[in-house]
Amino acid sequence: MMIKKGPIISNLRREQILKSLSEGKRVDGRDLLAQRPLKIEPGIIEKAEGSASVKLGDTHVIAGVKIGIGSPFPDTPNEGILIVNAEVLPTASEFQEPGPPDEDAIELARVVDRGIRESRMIDLSKLVIEPGKHVYTVFVDISVLGMDGNLFDASSYAAVAALLTASFNVYRVDGGSLVKTEERMAMPIADVAVSLTFAKIGNSIVFDPTWEEEGVMDASLTMAFDSGGRLCAIQKGGSGGLKIDDVFRMVDLGREMYLDIKKKIEEAVGNAKPGS
Amino acid sequence: MGNLIVDGKRTDGRGPLDLRPLRIEVGTIKNAAGSSYIEHGKNKIYVAVYGPKDSHRFGTSLERAVIRCRYHMSPFSTEERKSPQPSRREIEISKVIRNALEPSLILDEFPKTLLDVFIEVLQSDGGSRSASITAASVALADAGIPMRDLVQAVAVGKVDGTLVVDLNDKEDKEGEVDLPVAFMLNENMITLLQMDGKLTVDEFKEAVKLAREAAVKIKEKQKEALGRKYFGMVDEK
Amino acid sequence: MIKSVLPGDLVAQGNYRVYSNVIKADSEYYSMFVGKAEVEDSRVTVIRLSGPYIPRVGDQIIGMVTDIQPLAVTVDINSYVNGYIMANAFFKRRIDPSKQDINEKVRIGDLLNVRVSRIERGRDVLLSLGPKWKVSGDAIFYISPAKASYLLRSKSNIINRIRAMTGTGITMGANGIMVARGGKDSIKKLNDIIKIIESHNELYELEGALKEALK
Numbered sequence: 001m002m003i004k005k006g007p008i009i010s011n012l013r014r015e016q017i018l019k020s021l022s023e024g025k026r027v028d029g030r031d032l033l034a035q036r037p038l039k040i041e042p043g044i045i046e047k048a049e050g051s052a053s054v055k056l057g058d059t060h061v062i063a064g065v066k067i068g069i070g071s072p073f074p075d076t077p078n079e080g081i082l083i084v085n086a087e088v089l090p091t092a093s094e095f096q097e098p099g100p101p102d103e104d105a106i107e108l109a110r111v112v113d114r115g116i117r118e119s120r121m122i123d124l125s126k127l128v129i130e131p132g133k134h135v136y137t138v139f140v141d142i143s144v145l146g147m148d149g150n151l152f153d154a155s156s157y158a159a160v161a162a163l164l165t166a167s168f169n170v171y172r173v174d175g176g177s178l179v180k181t182e183e184r185m186a187m188p189i190a191d192v193a194v195s196l197t198f199a200k201i202g203n204s205i206v207f208d209p210t211w212e213e214e215g216v217m218d219a220s221l222t223m224a225f226d227s228g229g230r231l232c233a234i235q236k237g238g239s240g241g242l243k244i245d246d247v248f249r250m251v252d253l254g255r256e257m258y259l260d261i262k263k264k265i266e267e268a269v270g271n272a273k274p275g276s
Numbered sequence: 277m278g279n280l281i282v283d284g285k286r287t288d289g290r291g292p293l294d295l296r297p298l299r300i301e302v303g304t305i306k307n308a309a310g311s312s313y314i315e316h317g318k319n320k321i322y323v324a325v326y327g328p329k330d331s332h333r334f335g336t337s338l339e340r341a342v343i344r345c346r347y348h349m350s351p352f353s354t355e356e357r358k359s360p361q362p363s364r365r366e367i368e369i370s371k372v373i374r375n376a377l378e379p380s381l382i383l384d385e386f387p388k389t390l391l392d393v394f395i396e397v398l399q400s401d402g403g404s405r406s407a408s409i410t411a412a413s414v415a416l417a418d419a420g421i422p423m424r425d426l427v428q429a430v431a432v433g434k435v436d437g438t439l440v441v442d443l444n445d446k447e448d449k450e451g452e453v454d455l456p457v458a459f460m461l462n463e464n465m466i467t468l469l470q471m472d473g474k475l476t477v478d479e480f481k482e483a484v485k486l487a488r489e490a491a492v493k494i495k496e497k498q499k500e501a502l503g504r505k506y507f508g509m510v511d512e513k
Numbered sequence: 514m515i516k517s518v519l520p521g522d523l524v525a526q527g528n529y530r531v532y533s534n535v536i537k538a539d540s541e542y543y544s545m546f547v548g549k550a551e552v553e554d555s556r557v558t559v560i561r562l563s564g565p566y567i568p569r570v571g572d573q574i575i576g577m578v579t580d581i582q583p584l585a586v587t588v589d590i591n592s593y594v595n596g597y598i599m600a601n602a603f604f605k606r607r608i609d610p611s612k613q614d615i616n617e618k619v620r621i622g623d624l625l626n627v628r629v630s631r632i633e634r635g636r637d638v639l640l641s642l643g644p645k646w647k648v649s650g651d652a653i654f655y656i657s658p659a660k661a662s663y664l665l666r667s668k669s670n671i672i673n674r675i676r677a678m679t680g681t682g683i684t685m686g687a688n689g690i691m692v693a694r695g696g697k698d699s700i701k702k703l704n705d706i707i708k709i710i711e712s713h714n715e716l717y718e719l720e721g722a723l724k725e726a727l728k
Binding site (some may be wrong): 001005044045046047048051058060062064065066068085087089090091092093094098100101139141143145146147148 | 305306307308311318320322323324326329346348350351352353354355356357360361392394396398399
């Protein structure tokens with residue numbers, strides 16, 4: 001049923017999108033830099049150590065945080081481990097086949113990972129049980145339930161909100177073996193990663209593209225900022241190119257806009273703040 | 277053992293015949309032809325139906341639509357993190373769920389097409405396959421697939437010698453019997469029947485009767501959920 | 514008599530000459546769908562409120578070209594089967610593929626106004642072009658096929674009234690695809706109307722709600 005949503009966009013619809021943009025609005029009525037309605041709900045999976053559901057327009061993503069115990073990497077004996085996985089579930093769209101993550105899902109996981117890792121959002125040094133031997137492994141799993149574009153931002157918000165509200169049982173070494181205690185600790189948070197995605201369509205730069213807009217765009221740019229407004233990840237997406245000026249303009253826009261997004265995330269999670 | 281029922285109360289305070297809290301929503305996934313969301317106990321499950329859709333691939337039939345069913349659990353849905361790859365358990369459950377839903381569907385109107393039912397368990401509690409069937413039947417009705425009747429399912433078990441209806445996680449793991457049953461009530465038919473454990477034939481018959489009574493209540497919830505979407509005003513989103 | 518029904522609900526008892534969308538078990542009729550049951554003297558039927566577009570011969574629909582082959586063009590018709598148009602329908606005479614190129618007439622992504630001309634079980638649907646097959650417009654809207662069917666069959670010609678009140682030209686396909694021509698404000702009015710239509714499932718309330726909005 002491609003005519004509604006699919007790899008081929010009708011020429012009429014394409015013209016409608018471009019004409020609307022040239023008049024300063026998107027086909028869903030938004031301004032060029034407006035985000036769709038964003039709803040972040042932390043804690044929806046009680047059994048997980050952390051979780052959050054994000055609805056960004058009709059894009060719907062759930063992230064879950066689970067804690068495991070493992071050995072640290074040899075070159076970082078005093079750090080815990082962070083693993084980010086993403087799956088675009090076959091519920092998300094007609095064109096999503098069940099199966100192992102394809103290149104899109106893998107790119108999604110790795111870009112979200114970079115934002116979180118490079119912002120130093122999690123203080124991995126606080127996730128050590130026995131240096132060199134036992135550390136906590138933080139699994140962040142992203143399940144995309146519904147797809148209407150901009151999976152990068154939605155997934156990032158879900159992962160960040162889940163991490164900000166995660167807590168788990170402390171493990172200790174007792175007489176040579178690992179023991180799970182009743183004591184709880186909160187995920188050691190040192191910063192917050194904020195993701196923003198822009199797209200170039202015709203002559204316009206838009207923020208938070210829908211699936212359709214991703215289908216007609218030249219290319220997109222996903223960026224992540226830490227709380228100090230420094231870029232900690234950036235990814236050009238799509239098979240087209242971006243002019244250098246457009247890249248600079250998008251990054252400037254991101255720098256102007258990231259604090260508002262950060263505020264939305266923090267309001268949704270309550271009192272979670274950067275800082276140990 | 278011996279502490280799953282105390283003074284007629286189960287581990288979560290219920291009586292032997294009480295159902296866990298059950299909530300169903302219809303139309304939760306916009307891209308899908310039909311969809312639903314169920315919370316049953318601590319189970320949190322989304323179902324999306326896609327199709328019937330043109331399919332020139334393997335396994336299509338000249339006579340009718342072919343139904344494909346996938347039951348999948350998210351890695352964070354269980355106590356210990358689960359690998360995203362489908363396990364043998366998920367594959368078997370996918371098959372029995374398909375076999376539970378198929379008898380209710382009238383698929384010969386759509387030859388050479390594929391009908392997909394995707395079940396995603398975001399949080400699992402005992403009885404997730406039963407809750408999945410209940411939700412999937414609603415999603416199929418939402419998708420406008422012709423059917424003889426709605427299908428609903430519940431797991432009956434035995435704990436501390438007593439038959440109980442709608443097992444929770446602890447009862448599922450530590451009880452003596454796990455017996456999920458699915459029904460098409462109009463025709464008095466069973467479309468899913470599995471068992472772990474041991475029962476006498478009389479106990480088995482009693483368990484199935486108890487399951488049937490629970491199915492009647494669950495069907496009411498399914499109908500209310502569909503009624504809310506189709507026969508009332510849709511709320512502002 | 515009209516009532517809301519769900520799959521498996523008993524719609525009527527007795528003997529009816531004509532029945533559709535129900536299962537007959539002796540003299541009882543059960544609904545196969547979520548819908549509105551209509552029971553008259555000799556007829557019982559259920560009007561579906563959801564489900565795919567089911568092509569019928571004679572339907573005027575709007576499709577999108579998804580593939581062009583030498584002898585035929587594949588058209589997505591928003592259904593579980595595809596449609597196709599024979600190449601020579603685009604020319605006024607029998608074609609020679611080495612001389613005429615359908616790509617001159619039509620491109621992938623074009624929307625066409627077509628008629629369902631022939632249906633065979635398990636096969637793509639044959640479509641024919643009418644005189645005004647090229648679709649042009651300013652906006653495209655998607656309505657569920659069940660609602661589209663209802664709008665097109667409505668005795669009070671809802672679509673004409675929507676045209677008049679919004680100032681748009683509308684081509685409504687029976688498959689739920691609508692193309693509209695008009696200025697920015699007219700299209701916006703139409704957008705609001707479509708939202709009301711999509712959010713109302715009580716079809717008999719729909720007329721009233723639209724009347725209110727169109728005042």
